[in-house]
Amino acid sequence: MSDNPLGDFLRARRSGLRPEDVGMASYGVRRVAGLRREEVAVLAGVNVDYYTRLEQGRERHPSSQVLDALSRALHLDTDGRAHLHRLAGAAPNDRPAQQRHVVSPALRQLMDGYPNTPAFVLSSTLDILATNALADALYAPFTPADNLARMAFLDPAGRDFYTRWDWAAQATVANLRLAAGIDPDNPRLKALVGTLTERSTAFSAMWQAHTVRGKSQDAKQLNHPDVGPLALTYQAFDVRDAPGQQLVIYHAEPGSPSAEALSLLGAINATRQRGARDPHA
Numbered sequence: 072m073s074d075n076p077l078g079d080f081l082r083a084r085r086s087g088l089r090p091e092d093v094g095m096a097s098y099g100v101r102r103v104a105g106l107r108r109e110e111v112a113v114l115a116g117v118n119v120d121y122y123t124r125l126e127q128g129r130e131r132h133p134s135s136q137v138l139d140a141l142s143r144a145l146h147l148d149t150d151g152r153a154h155l156h157r158l159a160g161a162a163p164n165d166r167p168a169q170q171r172h173v174v175s176p177a178l179r180q181l182m183d184g185y186p187n188t189p190a191f192v193l194s195s196t197l198d199i200l201a202t203n204a205l206a207d208a209l210y211a212p213f214t215p216a217d218n219l220a221r222m223a224f225l226d227p228a229g230r231d232f233y234t235r236w237d238w239a240a241q242a243t244v245a246n247l248r249l250a251a252g253i254d255p256d257n258p259r260l261k262a263l264v265g266t267l268t269e270r271s272t273a274f275s276a277m278w279q280a281h282t283v284r285g286k287s288q289d290a291k292q293l294n295h296p297d298v299g300p301l302a303l304t305y306q307a308f309d310v311r312d313a314p315g316q317q318l319v320i321y322h323a324e325p326g327s328p329s330a331e332a333l334s335l336l337g338a339i340n341a342t343r344q345r346g347a348r349d350p351h352a
Contacts, residue, residue: 074128075128076158076251077128077131077159078125078127080155080158080281081111081155083279083280084281085105085106085108085145086103086104087105088105088106088145092146093106093110093144093146095110108126111141111145114143115137115143115144116140117137131160134161135156138156139152141155142155148284150249150284151282151284154248154249154252154283158252173200174201175313178192178310178318182203182318183204185320186203186204186337187334187337188322188323188333189203189205189206189208189209189320189321189333190202190203190205190206190319190320190321191318191319192317192318192319193219193286193316193317194259194315194316195260195317196218196259196263197218197247198217198218198259199217199218199219202216204340204341205333207340208297208336208337208339208340209321209336210222211297212231212232212295212296213226219243220243220244220246220247220263221263221267224240224243224273224274225271231296232295233292233293233294234293234294234300239291240273240277242284242289244274244277244280244282245282245284246284247260247264247278248281248282248283249283249284249285252283254315286305286319288304288305289304289305290304291304291321297339298332298333298335298339300329300332301323302323302327302328303333305320305322306319306320307319
């Protein structure tokens with residue numbers, strides 16, 4: 072992890088914007104991609120020397136007003152703005168005091184009450200903490216199905232499973248960046264990012280982009296070896312009595328081919344489970 076996360080984030084977001092993205096005319100030869108420091112300073116209404124100090128880590132505690140101005144200048148969304156405030160120490164302390172990795176029996180029972188749709192619980196570092204039967208079947212191509220980031224970047228099944236792999240991978244990294252802003256000293260997060268950076272050049276490049284996004288709802292295009300293409304949506308819910316945990320529920324449009332495929336996947340999984348329990352059946 073960097074010792075200047077605020078500066079790294081500002082620099083990465085600046086490099087991802089072009090003058091035309093922010094309504095500015097481009098002039099001169101640009102040696103690097105993105106906006107110049109001077110242009111960000113103008114857009115935010117701050118002194119360029121002050122902005123330079125922010126990027127270089129010589130100034131680490133800008134006011135909320137300056138952070139809001141930078142958020143607008145850099146076109147940050149809600150997650151990005153909150154992340155910027157956290158990095159500057161200007162956001163409420165929302166870091167979990169101690170994350171639990173044990174899923175309560177009541178929540179497990181709730182997930183099992185959704186037999187026709189995959190449901191699972193994630194930690195803030197995307198470890199899969201608990202699953203229902205259909206989620207087990209959905210992630211069966213992975214060995215093991217333990218962490219969404221590891222599965223996407225390091226498991227050979229990942230690029231076949233995620234039809235839009237680039238999109239899924241970028242969203243995964245953005246989730247981890249959000250977690251890093253909330254709990255930068257999390258040892259599990261540091262170990263995971265270290266492993267992925269070392270073993271995946273794609274992860275390393277996406278991590279350096281500093282894109283930030285939390286899980287809430289989205290569409291998933293998957294390809295399962297047993298039932299073929301799946302077009303799903305999901306909703307993610309914070310687990311109130313276990314900070315850092317999220318319940319994720321996938322959904323297929325009723326009557327759609329994907330709904331039929333999920334039903335078939337459930338039947339296949341049930342048959343396999345019966346066979347495993349009674350090999351002579």
